Amino acid sequence: EAGVAQSPRYKIIEKRQSVAFWCNPISGHATLYWYQQILGQGPKLLIQFQNNGVVDDSQLPKDRFSAERLKGVDSTLKIQPAKLEDSAVYLCASSYPWGYQETQYFGPGTRLLVL
Amino acid sequence: GNSVTQMEGPVTLSEEAFLTINCTYTATGYPSLFWYVQYPGEGLQLLLKATKADDKGSNKGFEATYRKETTSFHLEKGSVQVSDSAVYFCALSDGVQGAQKLVFGQGTRLTINP
Numbered sequence: 393e394a395g396v397a398q399s400p401r402y403k404i405i406e407k408r409q410s411v412a413f414w415c416n417p418i419s420g421h422a423t424l425y426w427y428q429q430i431l432g433q434g435p436k437l438l439i440q441f442q443n444n445g446v447v448d449d450s451q452l453p454k455d456r457f458s459a460e461r462l463k464g465v466d467s468t469l470k471i472q473p474a475k476l477e478d479s480a481v482y483l484c485a486s487s488y489p490w491g492y493q494e495t496q497y498f499g500p501g502t503r504l505l506v507l
Numbered sequence: 508g509n510s511v512t513q514m515e516g517p518v519t520l521s522e523e524a525f526l527t528i529n530c531t532y533t534a535t536g537y538p539s540l541f542w543y544v545q546y547p548g549e550g551l552q553l554l555l556k557a558t559k560a561d562d563k564g565s566n567k568g569f570e571a572t573y574r575k576e577t578t579s580f581h582l583e584k585g586s587v588q589v590s591d592s593a594v595y596f597c598a599l600s601d602g603v604q605g606a607q608k609l610v611f612g613q614g615t616r617l618t619i620n621p
Contacts, residue, residue, distance in 0.1 A: 395550075396550070425608065427609075432613065432614075433613050433614070434511070434596050434598070434611030434612050434613050434614050435551070435596075435609070435611050436611070437608040437609070437610075440608055448602070448608060483550065483551065485551075494607065495553055495556070496553075496609060497553075498543075498550040498551040498552070499550050500548075500549060500550040501550055
């Protein structure tokens, strides 16, 4: 079974530029998550989708971050304009909501450096 | 809100040493508890989990017991190997059924020397 795919793996941009990350979840997984992991910290949830609807985006900085999940499969996370403090690893995860405690499967992440 | 606190790293041990990584949590209700591991250059992988009090999760020689009375979920391994070198994250599930997110600790970097 293929895992969660993410691209690109690395991205370097200057502040005020825009950037987009792509995620393809495990086939059949209805729930998709985007996490931000700043160096030395644990991942923090940015947004959670159930199929193509948003379940939780309470910690997404909506003035600069946006995300979509068209057709309930792939997802794109965008930052516009980027700030220095956005330098982090962006992790995508997916889960199949089977039962109460779903296990989340993570992709390799996209490492973003904002100069 | 709910939170997780892990012991500060980095932790450096010799091969075959005993490992403990402390994790405590603050939560309302009865969350599930998880340990995730991140090997160099790879994504987070679920190591083990426990869904209710007194449950013991185990995998690859690692164990952790859900202790409600001490709000802890310490990770242990009796004899570590060089291949166990990684960053370990303790996490809890937060939210209602079907809309759960993970709340992570800050991670503990473990290095095992031969």
